[in-house]
Amino acid sequence: MTPWRVLLTRPAEESTALAAALSDAGIFSSSLPLLETAPLALTGEQQAVFRDLGRYCAVIVVSKPAARLAVQLLDQPWPQLPWFSVGAATAQVLADHGLDVHYPKTGDDSEALLELAALREAVARPGARVLILRGEGGRELLAQRLREQGASVDYLELYRRFLPAYAVGELARRIQLERLNGLVVSSGQGLLHLHALAGPDWPRMAQLPLFVPSPRVLEMARDAGAEKVVDCRGASAAALLVALRSHDAATL
Template identity: 65%
Template sequence: MGWRLLLTRPSEECEALAATLAEQQVFSSSLPLLAIEPLEETPEQRGVILDLDRYCAVVVVSKPAARLGLELLDRYWPQPPAGQRWFSVGAATGAVLDAYGLHAAWPGNGDDSEALLALSAFSDALAVPDPKVLIMRGEGGREFLAERLRGQGVAVDYLELYRRCLPEYPVGTLLQRVESEHLNGLVISSGQGLENLQRLAGDAWSELAGLTLFVPSPRVAEQAALAGAKNVVDCRGASAAALLAALRQYPAPAP
C-alpha cells in the first residue's frame, strides 16, 4: 500500500507538499492544524521596521514571517539597508527571502535554531561592535535563539507578525479522516502543530499515537515521545526533501 500521510501544515503549505508527494506517488490527505492570522500593524512594529538599519542581522523563522515581514519592508524601505545580513532557519523560508533579492543564508543540516547558531555565516554576521539581531516570527515563538544570543552579549529584538490558531473542526474529524482514508502516517512541522494534533484528537489520541509520526527536529521528536507517540521519525528538517528522504529510509507498515 505504501505511505498514506496526513498533512497538517497551513493550507497553502499543505497544497505545495501534497503536490510534491504526488509526483513521487505518495498519497496524502490535508487537514491543516495551523491557521495563520496576521497581526494588525502597531506603532511598535512600525518603529522596529523603521529602525531596521540598526540590526547587523535579521532572522526570519517561517514562511508567513517572511511574507508579512517583506510586506512591511516594501511599505517603509525603498530598498533594504545596505550590508545587512538576512538568515532563515530553513530552506523554504530562505527561498522566499531569496526571491525578494535578499540573498539569505540558512543551515543545510537542519531547520531549527540550533542549526542556525552553528552556521559560520551567522557567526560572521555577529562579529561587529555591539551586534543587534532582529527576529521576525509569529506571536509567542521559541525563546531558545534569543536566549543563546543574549548570553553571548548580542542585543535581540522581536518583530511578531502573526498568530497561529487551530482551525475549527467537528468532533471526531481527525480519527474519521485517518480511518476512512486508511492513513498510516502523520506529518507535523512544529511543536505547536503537535499540540494541536493532540487537541483535535482528544480521546482518540491514544489510538492515533500508534501511527508513525514524522517530525522536523530532535526537539519535536522528544516532545512527541513524551506525549506518548510510539513511532516517531525525525526528518531532520521541515522541507519536502527532508520528508521524502525519511520516507525512503523507513518503509511503510504492512497493510
C-alpha cells in the same frame, strides 16, 4: 516496503505543494490543515522597527508567514544588512524581494541556523543586536543561544497561529476513511494542534508513526505519548521523502 498513506497537517497552501511532491514519488497523502495564521496589528513603535533596521547586525526570519509579512512592511531602499532564515522556503520569499539571505543547507532548525558562519560572524561584533521576526511565541532556543554569544535580541511578532475549526472526531474519521498509516507535522505548534484536535482519540493516534521536523519536536511528541516518532531532520519535502523511504510502514 508497505506503501505509506500519510496525513499532512501544514497550512492549506503548503500542504498542496507537499502533497504534489509526495504524489510524484508515488506516496498517497491526505491534507487536514491544523495550522493557520492571521496578521497582528502592529503598534506605531513596532512599525518604527522597520524604519530603523540599520541598528541591527542581523535579521532572522523564522517562517514563511513572517517573511511574507516582513516584505510587505519594508520600504525601499531596503537596508543593506544580512538576513537569515531557518529554511530554504522562507529564504526564497525574502530573496524574491532582493534581500541577501543566509540559511542552513542541511537541517531546517534553530540548531543548524546557529552553526552558520555568517551568523556567528555577525553576532561576534561588539554591541551586536539581532532582530527575530516570528509569530506569537516560539524559537526561544534561538534567542537564548544568541544571548549566550553576547548579542542583544529583540522580537517582533507579526502574526498569530490558530487551529482551524473542525467537527468533533474529524481527525479519527479522516484516518479511518482514507486508511492512513502515518502522521506528519512540520512544527511544535502543529504537534500541539494535532494533540488538541485528537482529544480523547489521542491514545489511539499516538500509536501511528509520526514524522517530525527536528529533535525538539521529537522530544515534544514523545512527552505527549507518541510511540513511534521519526525525526526527518528538516521540514522540506525532500527531508520527509528521505524519512518515508527509510522506514517501512509495516515495521515502524
